[in-house]
Amino acid sequence: MTEPRTPVARLIGGTASLGGRPVLRGVDLTVRPGEVVALLGANGSGKSTLVRTLVGLVPLTGGTIELFGTPFARFRDWSRIGYVPQRTTAAAGVPASVREVVASGLLDGRRLFGPGREGRAAVDAALDAVGMRDRARDGIAHLSGGQQQRVLIARALARRPDLLIMDEPMAGVDLRSQEVLAGTLRGQQEQGRAVLLVLHELGPLEPLIDRAVVLREGCVCHDGPPPRAVGQHALPGHDHVHPHDDHTARHAGMGLLS
Amino acid sequence: MTILDFPFMQRALLAALLVGMTAPAVGVYLVQRRQAFMGDGIGHVALTGVGLGFLLSTSPVLTAVLTASVGAVLIELIRERSRVSGDVALSVLFYGGIAGGVMLINLAPEGSNANLQSYLFGSLTSVSPEDIRVITILAVAVLAVTLGLRRALFTVCQDEDFARVTGLPVRALNLLLAVTAAVTVTVAMRVVGLLLVSALMVVPVAVAQQLSRTFSMTAALAIVVGVLVSVSGTALTYYVDAPPGATIVLLAIGLFVLVGVLATPLNRRRARRAEAAAGEVDPPRIDDVRVDAEVPGAGTMAGQAPSVVVRPAPIEEAPR
Numbered sequence: 001m002t003e004p005r006t007p008v009a010r011l012i013g014g015t016a017s018l019g020g021r022p023v024l025r026g027v028d029l030t031v032r033p034g035e036v037v038a039l040l041g042a043n044g045s046g047k048s049t050l051v052r053t054l055v056g057l058v059p060l061t062g063g064t065i066e067l068f069g070t071p072f073a074r075f076r077d078w079s080r081i082g083y084v085p086q087r088t089t090a091a092a093g094v095p096a097s098v099r100e101v102v103a104s105g106l107l108d109g110r111r112l113f114g115p116g117r118e119g120r121a122a123v124d125a126a127l128d129a130v131g132m133r134d135r136a137r138d139g140i141a142h143l144s145g146g147q148q149q150r151v152l153i154a155r156a157l158a159r160r161p162d163l164l165i166m167d168e169p170m171a172g173v174d175l176r177s178q179e180v181l182a183g184t185l186r187g188q189q190e191q192g193r194a195v196l197l198v199l200h201e202l203g204p205l206e207p208l209i210d211r212a213v214v215l216r217e218g219c220v221c222h223d224g225p226p227p228r229a230v231g232q233h234a235l236p237g238h239d240h241v242h243p244h245d246d247h248t249a250r251h252a253g254m255g256l257l258s
Numbered sequence: 259m260t261i262l263d264f265p266f267m268q269r270a271l272l273a274a275l276l277v278g279m280t281a282p283a284v285g286v287y288l289v290q291r292r293q294a295f296m297g298d299g300i301g302h303v304a305l306t307g308v309g310l311g312f313l314l315s316t317s318p319v320l321t322a323v324l325t326a327s328v329g330a331v332l333i334e335l336i337r338e339r340s341r342v343s344g345d346v347a348l349s350v351l352f353y354g355g356i357a358g359g360v361m362l363i364n365l366a367p368e369g370s371n372a373n374l375q376s377y378l379f380g381s382l383t384s385v386s387p388e389d390i391r392v393i394t395i396l397a398v399a400v401l402a403v404t405l406g407l408r409r410a411l412f413t414v415c416q417d418e419d420f421a422r423v424t425g426l427p428v429r430a431l432n433l434l435l436a437v438t439a440a441v442t443v444t445v446a447m448r449v450v451g452l453l454l455v456s457a458l459m460v461v462p463v464a465v466a467q468q469l470s471r472t473f474s475m476t477a478a479l480a481i482v483v484g485v486l487v488s489v490s491g492t493a494l495t496y497y498v499d500a501p502p503g504a505t506i507v508l509l510a511i512g513l514f515v516l517v518g519v520l521a522t523p524l525n526r527r528r529a530r531r532a533e534a535a536a537g538e539v540d541p542p543r544i545d546d547v548r549v550d551a552e553v554p555g556a557g558t559m560a561g562q563a564p565s566v567v568v569r570p571a572p573i574e575e576a577p578r
Contacts, residue, residue, distance in 0.1 A: 055422075055423045056422065056423070057419055057422060057423070076425065077425075079424075081423060083419075083424075085419045085423075090417075092290045092291060092292070092416045092417070093291060093294075094286055094289050094290040094467055094473055094476050095472060095473065095476055096412075096472060096473040097471055097472040097473070100472055100474065101416065104409065104412060104413040104416060104421075105420075105424070107409060107410060107413050107424055107426055108425040108426065109425035109426060109427065112407060112409070112410040112426065113406075113407075113409060113410070137471070137472070138471065139471035139472070159424075
């Protein structure tokens with residue numbers, strides 16, 4: 001990770017507004033290959049809007065975005081990005097099975113007709129990764145909130161993304177789903193693939209985070225090692241210190257989750 | 259003398275068959291993205307097209323296809339732009355469609371209330387050989403889109419934000435679906451009438467989703483139900499003096515209620531099993547009530563399905 005490589009995502013001086021209200025006010029953000037970056041901040045600080053601008057769901061009013069070194073307007077290689085939107089449910093108005101939802105992650109601008117044999121293997125692998133292979137034929141509406149979240153993660157993982165973007169994947173999920181999430185982060189790290197995730201607080205994922213970017217009122221107020229737990233984050237069990245520049249220490253810290 | 263010996267009955271049954279297939283094939287996507295009302299809206303707008311056809315003395319089917327397509331694209335653009343306040347704009351468009359149609363038919367030299375009636379409620383036995391040709395071509399086109407692009411349309415209707423980030427041409431697919439729905443409405447107009455078109459798009463889907471856990475099975479079952487009710491409803495009107503459109507829709511609703519009653523024990527057992535499986539890993543959460551309430555089709559007609567049981571998840575009881 002020491003050699004200079006093209007960032008997988010880069011936002012320079014990004015500004016954006018929602019309904020006329022400025023939400024991002026000049027944000028710089030860089031995600032490098034193989035890096036796990038957590039985006040933190042209070043409600044309304046703009047962290048969700050920031051990831052939504054990166055994937056083109058919210059237009060920038062100023063600044064530039066580059067994805068894999070390509071200016072946003074010319075970027076077409078969406079198969080390299082996996083996106084997990086913030087959802088309370090994965091269900092829509094008609095029943096759908098876990099496998100159907102995960103398989104929908106295989107499509108992109110060049111593949112409108114769905115998976116072949118290779119795609120099926122990718123779906124199986126993604127289902128395994130989130131521990132939902134045995135539920136593949138079940139309807140998603142009957143799954144718990146945490147399980148639905150795992151299905152959404154699998155849908156993004158089926159793309160084998162070089163950049164995985166997750167919006168609040170920890171919101172209201174159970175312990176098992178937290179472990180799955182941690183495993184996902186570890187898997188991406190091992191394959192040299194990047195993750196950008198929006199979190200309300202670091203919590204048990206802290207040992208897996210390479211860098212934390214903290215937003216406050218639409219501006220970056222911290223960009224570096226995960227901040228020390230303070231205030232409500234300093235709950236029992238979270239008072240450990242991780243020297244994040246030290247790789248061995250970081251890996252040792254994973255025992256917490258397994 | 260059997261029912262199939264009459265050419266007009268042959269045409270009526272063929273039209274019913276095509277409509278029974280196409281309407282649910284499109285409807286399943288509309289229900290999936292909780293827009294069951296869309297068929298209704300397009301039907302209202304299509305009436306202006308019918309009126310235009312009378313006024314210009316051309317084929318009302320042709321002008322209805324064009325007007326309904328323009329209307330559907332407008333509806334789609336309104337929906338895309340304003341997710342919050344769009345419903346008022348849509349209502350205005352729908353009322354405008356009906357009022358415009360009634361006004362234009364009244365202005366037309368050969369227009370009359372009888373004409374209006376046949377488009378509002380269907381007029382199956384007056385389907386001409388020329389109509390059948392048009393209906394067949396349009397139906398083939400609708401099935402080609404809805405079945406050929408099923409994975410892309412599924413992805414877009416399941417989660418539009420996600421679909422945008424996959425690089426799928428979401429807007430093109432949405433507009434294509436809107437135009438396909440408009441074409442379907444005009445195809446079905448002769449059979450069930452503009453006011454009941456939406457029923458044939460939605461009710462078979464509502465029947466099917468009570469019996470199925472997957473999207474593909476729901477779509478397939480909905481088409482079977484659609485064909486079943488439209489063909490049997492049409493055949494029934496040969497023996498009984500009843501309006502075909504209303505007969506078909508009432509048959510579909512009857513089936514919906516029947517399946518609802520019969521499927522309730524099945525669904526309850528299935529839900530309990532799923533909850534038990536979920537309970538193994540999940541602590542009981544307040545959310546579980548909400549997720550349960552969004553069982554297939556909340557916000558659609560099926561939201562009132564007798565089989566949809568809304569209750570908190572009883573985590574402890576794990577039958578086996």
